[in-house]
Amino acid sequence: MQNLKLAVTKGRLLEDSIRLFEKMGLDCDELKSPGRRLIHGISNYPLEIVMAKGPDVITYVEHGVCAMGIVGKDTIMEQQSSFYEVLDLGFGACRFALAVKKGYDFYGSYKTRRVATKYPNVTKGYFLSKGMDVSIIKIEGSVEIAPLLGLSDGIVDIVQTGNTLKANGLEVIDDICPVSARLVINTAAMKLYKTQIIDFIDKCKKTLDQK
């Protein structure tokens, strides 16, 4: 049996993933003190963990260089790639929302609305489903600034507690959809290494159900 590779999104999702792996009985000693190495073995399970940024997790899984990946639904929705999305891991939960300056009437005009976001595809899809044509401005970070400076009428972003919005005088007017971490599988790998992959999925599922 060869070691399959699982790409995990660095940061909070990695911490949550390690907690899940430990509950599953996987030896995470190497993962917990990674140093600067980006690929780590698990001594008691045929798996190697690859640490990567969210969009790159998708790229690695899609190209099949990693059989599996753990990545946020937000990134999956934005990248629109093809693979199997088999499990909602529950952690990393937040939601996509449309927010505007407090009291601003976003829908009260015939003018094409301008929306700032890190997620242009998600934004496009959301307004398309409402039959609305909006113009989208891609912003790389701290999107909250855009409406404050008068660059946009609103923002589409992931919201967890809403504290950042509140601190900047913004409020959510539409909830778009909830997001959380997902286990994704490369299509060909699923077919070629079914037993091994299903075993891993079942282990994850059992552990998640115990909560």
Place this chain on the structure above:
Amino acid sequence: MIMIYEKDVMALESYKIRTPEGTRDRLFAECVERRSVQGAMTSLFKQRGYHEVITPEVEYFDLFVRAKNPLPQKSMLKFVDREGRLLVIRPDCTTPIARIAASRLRDAALPQRLYYNQTIVRVNDTDTGSDSDIAQCGIELIGAPGLKGDIEAVAMAVDTLRAAGAGHFYIELGHVDFFAGLVADLEIGKDSIKLLKSCIEAKNFTLYEEVIKSISGSDADCLRRLPYLFGGEEILDEAYNLTDNTKARAAVDYLRNIYFELKAAGRGEYLRFDLGLVQSIDYYSGLVFRGYVEGAGNIVLAGGRYDELIGDFGADKPATGFAVYVDSLVSCLPPVDMTMPDTHIYYEPGFLSTALQLLDSLPKGTAVLSHCTSMSEAESTAKNAGIKRLFIVSDSEISEVRLNAKS
């Protein structure tokens, strides 16, 4: 330092040097690998009575615009001809062949066995590392309805990958009627069916379970298991026992019949099943299949029965076929060793004919002509290039100089 860097960036920006997004130059070993795989496959096609067709590189956009067209228009590379008509670079091999079947071959005796060995162009998002320029090699079996047509297509798929030298591979079979049968009896809307299909296709177990919760009826349990219904022969029994829907059971029986015939023919080990192979497109009309090879991250072969397509061009003919993604297949095969010339042939003026005769008598690709103007220059040039042997052709005699290749 900064100046050099900027110069490099400018060179990168130059369209003189770069090839268009998604395309690349292929040199030496890459060509040998692609050609040898194509050669192995096409020689099998010819052996089994298939004939080659070559369709235009450029087609009218309209050819690919149909109600059930699975190709998004943004994936086609388009331009305009002198009359202002919209053209595309061939984005698919099967559609032009369907046109041929309905026009030039309209009255030809059936079944027609056709094969192609061409490239298609699909426009991808930028910087994804995916090729736009895709070599496809495949067959279309036109006018062969029913079981024996499908058996031939699947047997061809297995033998094609074997002939190409693929090691560990599976051809995975599914049937559109299994899902169609299950949902036919349910009281759910078209949108829900579409959503279910896309969940099964993406094996999005989470969303699928959410959607299926609201569905009741005798086949609900079977639907619940559907995304998991993939694997070996045992899947067919499981699927059969999960439903008593006539259409769905007939689909399983059909797959079983194909399997038994191929198993008896010694090809059972290569077959797998996925009843969740439902295709979000309505392109296929019966059996669908895909090929996976160890080492390739993507599907290497895709095919199935498409009985409706040729009808779109005005002649109803059942058809089945498949395409092999040649470069994906090549990527899982061992690399080839390239023969590099180790022999030079120097000839005195007037002895070209003898030199060429000698060159052609040596093993292919092992020798080249020396362009030096004197014997001593030929010797030192060959030595410097690490050449092992030098032939001198003069006065109707050939002498051989053994050179100690530089260490």
